Amino acid sequence: MPTLFEKIRDRHVVTRRGDDVLLYIDRQLIHEVTSPQAFEGLRLAGRSVRRPGAMLAVPDHNVPTTPERAERIDDRESREQIEELRKNALGAGVALFDITDPRQGIVHIIGPEAGLVLPGITIVCGDSHTGTLGAFGTIAFGVGTSEVEHVLATQTLWQRTPRHMRVTVSGALRSLVTPKDVILAVIAKIGASGGTGYAIEFAGETIRKMSMEGRMTVCNMTIEAGARFGLIAPDETTFSYLKGRPLAPPPSLWDAAVADWKTLPSDPDAAWDREVEIDASNLEPHVTWGTSPQDALPVGGVVPDPEAQPDPPERARMRRALEYMALVPGTRMTAIPVDKVFIGSCTNARIEDLRAAAAVAKGRKVHANVTALVVPGSGLVKKQAEEEGLDRVFVEAGFQWRLPGCSMCLGMNPDKLKPGERCASTSNRNFEGRQGPGGRTHLMSPAMAAAAAVSGRIADVREVAR
Amino acid sequence: MIEKFLSLNTVGVPLDRGNVDTDAIIPARYLKTLKRTGLGVGLFLAWRYDAKGVELPDFPLNRPAYRGGAVLVAGENFGCGSSREHAVWALMDFGFRAVIAPSFSDIFQNNCLKNGMLPVTLPAAEVRSLIDALLAAPGGKVEVDLPAQTVRGPNGDVHRFAIDPFAKKCLLEGLDEIAMTLTSAAEIDRYERERRKTTPWLFLDLAG
Numbered sequence: 211m212p213t214l215f216e217k218i219r220d221r222h223v224v225t226r227r228g229d230d231v232l233l234y235i236d237r238q239l240i241h242e243v244t245s246p247q248a249f250e251g252l253r254l255a256g257r258s259v260r261r262p263g264a265m266l267a268v269p270d271h272n273v274p275t276t277p278e279r280a281e282r283i284d285d286r287e288s289r290e291q292i293e294e295l296r297k298n299a300l301g302a303g304v305a306l307f308d309i310t311d312p313r314q315g316i317v318h319i320i321g322p323e324a325g326l327v328l329p330g331i332t333i334v335c336g337d338s339h340t341g342t343l344g345a346f347g348t349i350a351f352g353v354g355t356s357e358v359e360h361v362l363a364t365q366t367l368w369q370r371t372p373r374h375m376r377v378t379v380s381g382a383l384r385s386l387v388t389p390k391d392v393i394l395a396v397i398a399k400i401g402a403s404g405g406t407g408y409a410i411e412f413a414g415e416t417i418r419k420m421s422m423e424g425r426m427t428v429c430n431m432t433i434e435a436g437a438r439f440g441l442i443a444p445d446e447t448t449f450s451y452l453k454g455r456p457l458a459p460p461p462s463l464w465d466a467a468v469a470d471w472k473t474l475p476s477d478p479d480a481a482w483d484r485e486v487e488i489d490a491s492n493l494e495p496h497v498t499w500g501t502s503p504q505d506a507l508p509v510g511g512v513v514p515d516p517e518a519q520p521d522p523p524e525r526a527r528m529r530r531a532l533e534y535m536a537l538v539p540g541t542r543m544t545a546i547p548v549d550k551v552f553i554g555s556c557t558n559a560r561i562e563d564l565r566a567a568a569a570v571a572k573g574r575k576v577h578a579n580v581t582a583l584v585v586p587g588s589g590l591v592k593k594q595a596e597e598e599g600l601d602r603v604f605v606e607a608g609f610q611w612r613l614p615g616c617s618m619c620l621g622m623n624p625d626k627l628k629p630g631e632r633c634a635s636t637s638n639r640n641f642e643g644r645q646g647p648g649g650r651t652h653l654m655s656p657a658m659a660a661a662a663a664v665s666g667r668i669a670d671v672r673e674v675a676r
Numbered sequence: 677m678i679e680k681f682l683s684l685n686t687v688g689v690p691l692d693r694g695n696v697d698t699d700a701i702i703p704a705r706y707l708k709t710l711k712r713t714g715l716g717v718g719l720f721l722a723w724r725y726d727a728k729g730v731e732l733p734d735f736p737l738n739r740p741a742y743r744g745g746a747v748l749v750a751g752e753n754f755g756c757g758s759s760r761e762h763a764v765w766a767l768m769d770f771g772f773r774a775v776i777a778p779s780f781s782d783i784f785q786n787n788c789l790k791n792g793m794l795p796v797t798l799p800a801a802e803v804r805s806l807i808d809a810l811l812a813a814p815g816g817k818v819e820v821d822l823p824a825q826t827v828r829g830p831n832g833d834v835h836r837f838a839i840d841p842f843a844k845k846c847l848l849e850g851l852d853e854i855a856m857t858l859t860s861a862a863e864i865d866r867y868e869r870e871r872r873k874t875t876p877w878l879f880l881d882l883a884g
Binding site: 230237260264289294303326357364456459524648 | 852
């Protein structure tokens with residue numbers, strides 16, 4: 211009767227201490243922002259990396275997304291952080307997809323592409339969006355720098371078992387309604403802290419019908435509901451995604467691996483601390499109006515009125531959010547103009563996302579008031595998109611076609627909003643200042659972001675694409 | 677390395693907001709550092725200063741009565757968002773050693789404990805009363821006693837809090853967690869040997 215999470219945990223217990231288990235960590239992904247102090251800590255303590263072969267490093271947060279980055283990076287601190295990653299990886303014998311490597315990209319996107327994220331494993335990264343990788347049926351979670359260091363030194367972490375929540379999504383998604391809309395609706399339903407202390411397993415026919423790309427989008431934003439872990443049971447979709455990838459089990463071990471993976475799904479009589487059900491059959495494209503990912507509503511809606519909110523702290527939060535966003539209650543969401551459009555990030559920069567955006571962009575033009583960026587999640591996504599001609603669709607429509615990286619998701623590299631600018635973004639966080647100081651973010655799907663780009667305002671993609 | 681934590685008796689600083697995210701605590705552009713120190717300058721940057729870099733006088737951290745306080749009292753879901761440990765480093769560099777809130781994000785709470793910062797979870801109504809008291813009489817003291825697991829508010833009100841016994845021990849003794857884990861090195865070795873046999877596909881060398 212164990213859950214998927216419990217089955218994976220049980221096979222990774224090295225030892226126990228009271229309620230805590232020392233969990234073996236199969237793999238760690240490393241990026242340039244949260245790792246320098248971890249490597250420094252090792253050096254200061256005279257320790258070494260226990261299993262360099264279980265790590266993969268990549269620069270993504272700081273990297274510019276324009277071509278001159280191969281020759282020079284103007285920002286001194288960014289350059290130094292990327293150089294530090296290179297030095298640390300090479301010094302420890304850790305694999306590195308460096309800035310000019312065709313496989314470089316956002317840390318949560320390159321791992322699956324390399325085939326190193328396999329069902330049943332434990333995997334961490336010093337980044338809260340590591341939960342993305344739970345889409346493969348893994349225990350994948352974000353950690354702080356001290357824990358990055360702990361994994362480098364010991365290949366383990368002390369963990370307390372979380373509570374278990376199952377979110378069951380049923381019903382066929384309507385045309386132009388996407389996994390992003392599903393997860394925004396889930397977060398709106400359970401709230402930004404509704405998942406705190408939980409591992410969330412996503413189940414149900416809607417999830418089963420999603421591609422691995424879509425499942426990764428769903429698990430990516432689990433942290434925006436407060437949960438460190440989002441999981442989806444592995445199935446044939448998972449296996450066929452993995453088969454033949456560089457670090458997937460070789461042919462001689464493939465059948466044994468698949469047989470093992472098939473034992474992982476939660477037992478039918480598994481016990482859940484909380485269950486949530488979502489009927490997705492009438493789900494509409496979602497957008498956010500405020501400064502928390504829970505502030506999502508159907509695109510046909512209006513900016514809500516804080517005065518109608520009975521809970522005083524929530525009312526105060528809503529007022530503050532509307533002030534920051536410069537929005538007036540009652541305004542139709544589709545009447546809100548945008549200055550920038552960002553299609554990218556670990557949430558929505560995989561091939562399927564770019565196809566969805568390109569389908570809307572094709573034969574249309576980016577609105578004269580809008581600057582629009584498309585930033586593929588990795589060099590491999592970029593290459594595939596170019597082979598499919600998506601880059602030409604975007605460029606002809608007036609979008610900028612960039613090099614892979616975190617880009618405008620988080621304001622750490624040259625791609626950022628100016629104060630007061632409003633952005634339709636496929637990223638995961640609409641916090642104050644997230645995309646740049648004073649910037650205003652509306653989260654939505656790639657198709658919706660493309661619709662906003664060509665409309666000059668938030669728009670219902672179903673009307674734009676009609 | 678964890679800094680030892682025993683007790684505090686210091687000015688309490690009220691931050692009457694919920695869902696304070698780690699981007700607000702320390703904006704991403706401060707994450708370009710290679711060090712753990714010096715991050716206090718970026719703490720709550722967008723709330724402490726206007727766009728021209730002038731201090732906003734109403735923000736609690738800027739009000740003279742609250743300066744030097746080492747206990748922050750805030751709303752629910754404190755530290756949500758990114759995993760950046762820089763958020764804890766920034767709070768500590770600024771002088772905070774404890775945060776009291778109705779709830780914390782899982783990762784932030786973990787990061788606190790790794791650095792000798794005490795996250796104190798109290799019921800929402802008790803946090804509300806502390807914030808109200810600190811707003812009503814700025815400069816009021818809050819006493820945090822970790823051995824006794826109590827918080828004493830400015831009006832003498834005493835609140836008991838729960839903390840995991842092992843986390844408490846680590847805070848009180850300032851233990852080096854990696855050194856402690858390495859005492860289990862033989863068990864880690866044994867685990868790896870076993871797993872190499874049962875799931876050999878997990879031992880392909882990524883650097884290969």
